[in-house]
Amino acid sequence: MEAKRRVNAGAWGRGGVFGESETIPDADLLPVGISVFCLCVRLALRLAALVVCCSGLSFWLGGGLHMGWSKSTETRTEIDEVTGLEYPVTASKYVFGAELLGAAFAVSGGLFGLSFAFCKPTRPGNRSGAEMSLI
Amino acid sequence: MKQFHKGKLAWVLILSVAPGVLSADSIKFDFRDSKKVNNVVFLMDAPLESINGTATGVSGTVSFDPARPAATAGKIVLSTSSLHVDNPVMKKHMLDEGWMHVSKFPTIEFVAGKMTEVKTTGTTITGTIDGKLTVKGVTKKVSVPVRLTYLKGMLIKRNRVPGDLLVLRSDFTIKRSDYGINAGNNEEKVSDEIELKLRVAGAAPY
Numbered sequence: 264m265e266a267k268r269r270v271n272a273g274a275w276g277r278g279g280v281f282g283e284s285e286t287i288p289d290a291d292l293l294p295v296g297i298s299v300f301c302l303c304v305r306l307a308l309r310l311a312a313l314v315v316c317c318s319g320l321s322f323w324l325g326g327g328l329h330m331g332w333s334k335s336t337e338t339r340t341e342i343d344e345v346t347g348l349e350y351p352v353t354a355s356k357y358v359f360g361a362e363l364l365g366a367a368f369a370v371s372g373g374l375f376g377l378s379f380a381f382c383k384p385t386r387p388g389n390r391s392g393a394e395m396s397l398i
Numbered sequence: 399m400k401q402f403h404k405g406k407l408a409w410v411l412i413l414s415v416a417p418g419v420l421s422a423d424s425i426k427f428d429f430r431d432s433k434k435v436n437n438v439v440f441l442m443d444a445p446l447e448s449i450n451g452t453a454t455g456v457s458g459t460v461s462f463d464p465a466r467p468a469a470t471a472g473k474i475v476l477s478t479s480s481l482h483v484d485n486p487v488m489k490k491h492m493l494d495e496g497w498m499h500v501s502k503f504p505t506i507e508f509v510a511g512k513m514t515e516v517k518t519t520g521t522t523i524t525g526t527i528d529g530k531l532t533v534k535g536v537t538k539k540v541s542v543p544v545r546l547t548y549l550k551g552m553l554i555k556r557n558r559v560p561g562d563l564l565v566l567r568s569d570f571t572i573k574r575s576d577y578g579i580n581a582g583n584n585e586e587k588v589s590d591e592i593e594l595k596l597r598v599a600g601a602a603p604y
């Protein structure tokens with residue numbers, strides 16, 4: 264049995280971190296360390312993506328679903344009893360804006376996408392990349 | 399003889415009262431407000447973004463005569479550095495050189511010349527004030543609708559000092575292009591039209 268084989272690794276999730284036409288050990292002889300490392304990084308990235316996504320969403324919901332830009336102060340209107348004038352009262356309060364929610368989603372998506380780079384390499388004649396990525 | 403005395407007495411009364419009536423000085427109201435109730439709200443509704451902010455650095459004086467509201471005149475000054483929007487980056491840009499250039503133009507001033515189309519209903523007087531508005535060093539003639547409310551003796555309720563209050567409300571629109579406020583730029587985000595809502599009260603202690 265040949266000790267090493269060239270792997271078709273053009274697409275994300277198939278070749279993983281190993282570039283195209285990179286020589287890697289045969290699947291059967293793949294060191295356990297690399298496989299575990301890839302699995303750990305992949306899980307860590309996906310977990311981080313989940314945390315970033317959930318944090319962004321919860322901050323935004325906690326800030327009152329504010330659709331505008333982030334604010335460092337919040338202005339509310341009060342009425343002067345004597346004159347009847349409406350006047351603004353500004354208080355320091357950070358309100359999470361829609362742009363930060365978008366950024367959180369973008370970072371989360373990026374981390375999730377990056378996690379596919381740490382799938383096990385393809386094992387020709389054995390399992391497909393899709394199957395491998397599920398492992 | 400009696401009639402002569404009656405007539406003489408009447409003239410004496412008229413002459414003694416007349417100067418007081420004729421020189422019925424206008425009441426001078428001071429619009430400086432430490433409680434920061436006096437404010438100007440500005441709104442800009444652009445296609446991509448709607449911006450609203452406030453300013454509370456109001457000062458100035460207005461002379462008002464309840465008997466002759468058409469003679470109302472004075473000056474309202476707004477400190478440019480008191481302009482505020484809740485987004486800190488937007489506020490920095492607004493006060494910077496490109497927009498309001500606060501360091502060079504520290505005030506916005508409105509000088510009231512005369513009041514026309516005066517209508518009085520109880521303590522409320524409505525009309526149009528013709529005056530001059532100076533923003534960012536550019537002065538233009540403007541006519542703004544105003545609603546004045548004269549609250550006689552009400553200052554004691556507000557400031558614990560006997561006196562009168564004059565409440566001034568006015569809503570009008572200006573164009574930033576008229577005053578050289580980054581004219582022609584970023585109009586998709588910051589509209590050319592600026593809607594202003596002036597809500598101020600002046601005090602005249604006895």
